[in-house]
Amino acid sequence: MNIHPKALDAIENFELPEKLGFGQTLAPVMYRVDYANGRWGEGLLLPYGELSIDPASKVLNYAQVIFEGLKAYRVEHVQTKLFRPQMNAGRLNRSAARMLMPDLPESLFIEGLAAVSAYADPLIPRLSGQSLYLRPLMFGTQPALGLGTSDRFTFLVIASPSEAVIAGTLRVVVEREGTRAARGGTGDVKVSGNYGASLHATMTAVDSGFNQPLWLDASEHRYIEELSVMNFFVMIDGELHTPELSGTILPGVTRDSVITLARDIGISVHERKLEINLLLELIQSQQCTEAFACGTAVIIAPISAIGEKDGTIYELVEESGPITQKLRQKLLDIQEGRVPDRFNWLLSIPQQYHPQTDSANV
Numbered sequence: 249m250n251i252h253p254k255a256l257d258a259i260e261n262f263e264l265p266e267k268l269g270f271g272q273t274l275a276p277v278m279y280r281v282d283y284a285n286g287r288w289g290e291g292l293l294l295p296y297g298e299l300s301i302d303p304a305s306k307v308l309n310y311a312q313v314i315f316e317g318l319k320a321y322r323v324e325h326v327q328t329k330l331f332r333p334q335m336n337a338g339r340l341n342r343s344a345a346r347m348l349m350p351d352l353p354e355s356l357f358i359e360g361l362a363a364v365s366a367y368a369d370p371l372i373p374r375l376s377g378q379s380l381y382l383r384p385l386m387f388g389t390q391p392a393l394g395l396g397t398s399d400r401f402t403f404l405v406i407a408s409p410s411e412a413v414i415a416g417t418l419r420v421v422v423e424r425e426g427t428r429a430a431r432g433g434t435g436d437v438k439v440s441g442n443y444g445a446s447l448h449a450t451m452t453a454v455d456s457g458f459n460q461p462l463w464l465d466a467s468e469h470r471y472i473e474e475l476s477v478m479n480f481f482v483m484i485d486g487e488l489h490t491p492e493l494s495g496t497i498l499p500g501v502t503r504d505s506v507i508t509l510a511r512d513i514g515i516s517v518h519e520r521k522l523e524i525n526l527l528l529e530l531i532q533s534q535q536c537t538e539a540f541a542c543g544t545a546v547i548i549a550p551i552s553a554i555g556e557k558d559g560t561i562y563e564l565v566e567e568s569g570p571i572t573q574k575l576r577q578k579l580l581d582i583q584e585g586r587v588p589d590r591f592n593w594l595l596s597i598p599q600q601y602h603p604q605t606d607s608a609n610v
């Protein structure tokens with residue numbers, strides 16, 4: 249990997265704002281590697297800055313772009329840790345295959361994450377709930393207007409020192425008309441077009457006082473899928489239920505971790521078809537006591553109510569239930585280093601990426 253001579257200056261001259269928010273403050277360094285002539289070149293850590301993109305490029309005209317999202321944690325860790333980055337590497341390559349983009353070697357993916365996290369180390373916030381949010385993305389840059397795949401690509405890692413995306417509880421609205429993903433589409437991969445397509449319903453939900461739409465299956469609008477950027481769980485009669493990976497929802501890293509943690513503390517977990525009307529009845533009869541959403545950005549966020557567009561609201565008995573809280577705490581304790589990493593989920597950032605080996609932060 250090469251390092252731009254101005255990369256370290258960019259870090260040294262940077263000041264963190266007092267209010268971080270989520271994804272608003274961008275770290276002053278980024279990682280870039282380009283693909284051309286059938287192979288990936290050498291990675292470069294460089295100061296964050298604008299890119300020059302040809303107006304005829306595939307990404308601008310045909311949305312040949314995919315991304316990932318994961319976090320680097322400090323809090324109680326002596327050395328910065330990434331949470332299950334190999335899962336993101338695998339998912340990126342599944343997204344790449346779906347979009348006719350080249351496979352990115354896991355070593356390059358990790359190199360990019362490690363370089364940015366290590367250089368931005370002084371900027372990684374240290375309070376619980378805070379982290380360096382990492383955003384890897386890959387897009388096709390060939391300038392050619394015919395519909396077809398690009399023959400050259402750019403992979404970037406940018407980063408944002410952030411707080412958790414949502415504080416407090418979520419209110420979600422059932423989306424009975426719109427569709428996020430249909431069978432045979434791209435719902436199970438992290439393709440940017442999925443998010444553009446979900447924006448209308450998401451912003452309509454926000455305008456109506458909800459945080460997110462609750463998406464249903466495309467063919468019958470009957471079974472729950474997920475939220476726009478989070479997976480969905482409910483507690484029914486003391487057991488945890490979540491929509492099965494149907495091929496149209498994103499297999500979340502957090503979803504997988506929640507299932508593992510729940511089983512570890514003796515809670516039965518069912519990955520199954522979850523019918524929305526049945527669930528609403530179970531909320532009314534108080535058999536369904538808790539609901540929560542999970543994802544890298546939000547961690548685990550309790551859902552306090554599920555609404556319909558006609559104004560009907562189904563309030564959960566537990567606004568922020570005990571199992572939701574317990575799982576959230578267990579996950580955060582591992583991510584932030586308060587308990588041993590029993591599942592071997594954390595990856596230490598290699599020391600050699602640190603520009604100053606004698607730094608007090610290392």
Ligand SMILES: Cc1ncc(COP(=O)(O)O)c(C=O)c1O
Nearest residue numbers: 477478479498500501502543544
């Ligand atoms: C559509 C969708 N579902 C679920 C998730 C949660 O996935 P993860 O836990 O890997 O962040 C995300 C976030 O990446 C998402 O965009």
